[in-house]
Amino acid sequence: MLKILKSGLQTSVQDLGRVGFQKYGVIASGVMDPFAHRIANLLTGNDERLATLEITLVGPTIQFTEDAVIALCGGDLSPQLDDNDIKMWRMLPIKKGSTLTFGEPRIGARCYLAVAGGIDVTELMGSRSTYLRAGIGGFQGRALAKGDEVPIGEMDLLQTKALHQNTENEFDWLIPPVRYYEEPIIRMIKGKQFDLFDEDSKRQIFSEAYTVSASSDRMGYRLEGARLSLENSTELISEAVAFGSVQVPADGNPIVLLADRQTTGGYPKIGQIAFVDLPLIAQAKQGQPIRFKEISLLEAQRRLIEQEQYIRQVKAAIQLKQEEWT
Amino acid sequence: MNTLFSPLGDQAIVIELGNEINDQTEQQVRKVAALLESRQPEWMVEFIPAFVTVAVFYNPCLAKYDDVKMELKELLTQLTEDLPFESRTIEIPVCYGGELGPDLEFVAQHNKLTAREVIDIHTSGNYSVHMIGFAPGFPFIGGMSEKIAAPRRDSPRLRIPERTVGIAGMQTGVYPIETPGGWQLIGRTPIRLFLPENDIPSLLRAGDKIIFKEISKEEYHAWEDDLNAENS
Numbered sequence: 001m002l003k004i005l006k007s008g009l010q011t012s013v014q015d016l017g018r019v020g021f022q023k024y025g026v027i028a029s030g031v032m033d034p035f036a037h038r039i040a041n042l043l044t045g046n047d048e049r050l051a052t053l054e055i056t057l058v059g060p061t062i063q064f065t066e067d068a069v070i071a072l073c074g075g076d077l078s079p080q081l082d083d084n085d086i087k088m089w090r091m092l093p094i095k096k097g098s099t100l101t102f103g104e105p106r107i108g109a110r111c112y113l114a115v116a117g118g119i120d121v122t123e124l125m126g127s128r129s130t131y132l133r134a135g136i137g138g139f140q141g142r143a144l145a146k147g148d149e150v151p152i153g154e155m156d157l158l159q160t161k162a163l164h165q166n167t168e169n170e171f172d173w174l175i176p177p178v179r180y181y182e183e184p185i186i187r188m189i190k191g192k193q194f195d196l197f198d199e200d201s202k203r204q205i206f207s208e209a210y211t212v213s214a215s216s217d218r219m220g221y222r223l224e225g226a227r228l229s230l231e232n233s234t235e236l237i238s239e240a241v242a243f244g245s246v247q248v249p250a251d252g253n254p255i256v257l258l259a260d261r262q263t264t265g266g267y268p269k270i271g272q273i274a275f276v277d278l279p280l281i282a283q284a285k286q287g288q289p290i291r292f293k294e295i296s297l298l299e300a301q302r303r304l305i306e307q308e309q310y311i312r313q314v315k316a317a318i319q320l321k322q323e324e325w326t
Numbered sequence: 327m328n329t330l331f332s333p334l335g336d337q338a339i340v341i342e343l344g345n346e347i348n349d350q351t352e353q354q355v356r357k358v359a360a361l362l363e364s365r366q367p368e369w370m371v372e373f374i375p376a377f378v379t380v381a382v383f384y385n386p387c388l389a390k391y392d393d394v395k396m397e398l399k400e401l402l403t404q405l406t407e408d409l410p411f412e413s414r415t416i417e418i419p420v421c422y423g424g425e426l427g428p429d430l431e432f433v434a435q436h437n438k439l440t441a442r443e444v445i446d447i448h449t450s451g452n453y454s455v456h457m458i459g460f461a462p463g464f465p466f467i468g469g470m471s472e473k474i475a476a477p478r479r480d481s482p483r484l485r486i487p488e489r490t491v492g493i494a495g496m497q498t499g500v501y502p503i504e505t506p507g508g509w510q511l512i513g514r515t516p517i518r519l520f521l522p523e524n525d526i527p528s529l530l531r532a533g534d535k536i537i538f539k540e541i542s543k544e545e546y547h548a549w550e551d552d553l554n555a556e557n558s
């Protein structure tokens with residue numbers, strides 16, 4: 001069990017989201033940074049689909065009431081175990097009674113805590129993700145609070161063996177941490193309505209820096225910068241949106257739709273962030289500048305496939321390591 | 327019009343079956359949705375039907391954009407003339423006005439009607455569900471009389487309770503979950519539109535006919551008490 005001693009800003013149970021229910025208007029939710037979440041799970045020997053804790057900016061204080069194997073991936077929120085700095089992007093065996101704390105957010109906004117066995121809350125519509133606005137899924141439909149006791153699933157045999165490994169140097173080579181930049185360049189595919197925008201807007205979206213505004217959350221980031229406008233204002237018929245859709249309402253400030261996005265929307269979409277670059281936007285903090293760069297659909301899909309191959313390699317390498325321990 | 331295909335990022339394709347909202351296009355959308363539901367191509371992750379489009383999400387490791395487009399084109403040649411299912415009629419009981427519908431008077435004044443007249447018009451409409459989207463179980467409902475149309479509020483309310491019935495412009499709708507919003511609130515229904523514990527978590531589906539039926543405050547509270555008893 002994970003005992004929450006202090007709550008932090010916003011820590012919620014998330015997995016890869018509620019797939020297959022968007023046709024009923026159900027918000028997908030799930031992790032903001034799927035790559036960090038998946039790698040964290042794999043490092044502990046979990047299936048990548050198990051739930052992790054998504055920890056936002058100011059982390060909680062968590063006490064382990066049992067021995068555990070964990071991994072922390074994503075934004076660097078200065079994690080410490082019993083007051084000692086610990087490394088991210090690697091497997092860590094934890095002794096019962098240890099306390100995990102977080103400090104200053106160094107880079108990135110969200111850190112994923114995977115625990116061998118997974119965060120074991122009840123599935124709702126095939127997912128353990130929390131949808132905060134409707135108060136459903138995850139741990140009682142809400143962010144974790146002081147006093148919560150969050151259940152962990154059973155470890156398998158290989159995971160139990162990891163508890164007794166000296167991992168001091170063992171995994172250093174394994175996962176090179178993802179670099180989240182202070183001014184990320186985020187690759188974007190032109191959207192369906194790209195050509196409806198005027199010439200200035202079509203140029204500015206790829207040439208100007210945009211700032212992540214204060215009204216940004218898991219639903220979407222509102223960006224501030226050069227305002228974008230349509231050549232001729234038109235009313236569009238609402239249609240599906242996706243994780244990373246960049247839509248532009250009448251005020252001209254683009255909105256990037258993220259994990260808790262609505263299923264459909266009627267604003268023109270100037271672009272769509274490439275799947276492989278979703279972590280860059282998810283890890284951007286309020287006030288941080290970002291830039292967009294064009295990528296073709298073909299290239300974006302090529303990168304996506306490459307990333308999936310990489311994740312499969314990581315998975316295979318970890319399995320090999322685990323089997324060496326037997 | 328011809329069916330158009332366009333990418334929605336690197337993991338989805340949008341099938342556009344028309345360029346205006348009408349019965350024929352909506353039927354096409356429902357047929358395509360039913361076909362996808364029954365065929366479940368292996369590369370498909372899920373799909374989202376809307377007014378005139380169906381967005382199909384796919385796994386690019388199994389099929390890239392051009393392959394998906396080709397397969398969908400082929401699939402669409404198999405659409406049949408028959409509608410995949412009968413249209414249902416769902417009755418939604420509503421308690422109008424008072425604290426459950428604080429803007430009923432505004433809607434009446436705006437249209438130079440009495441509150442009674444607004445209720446009579448709202449309960450006699452010929453409504454159908456165009457699509458489910460935006461929020462869990464939220465129906466986009468067509469068919470409201472323009473006699474009770476009302477503009478959105480200048481400043482949206484931060485919290486609109488779940489199951490509230492509202493009017494925005496020419497549209498009427500029911501909020502399935504508590505949300506912020508700018509609709510004029512005319513009443514509330516004791517029945518839930520979002521059913522997260524069900525296999526199909528939305529009470530309504532595209533194509534349903536809707537009847538709004540007026541109930542008294544006492545009936546509303548009796549119904550709501552049952553609902554609470556069920557949940558506890």
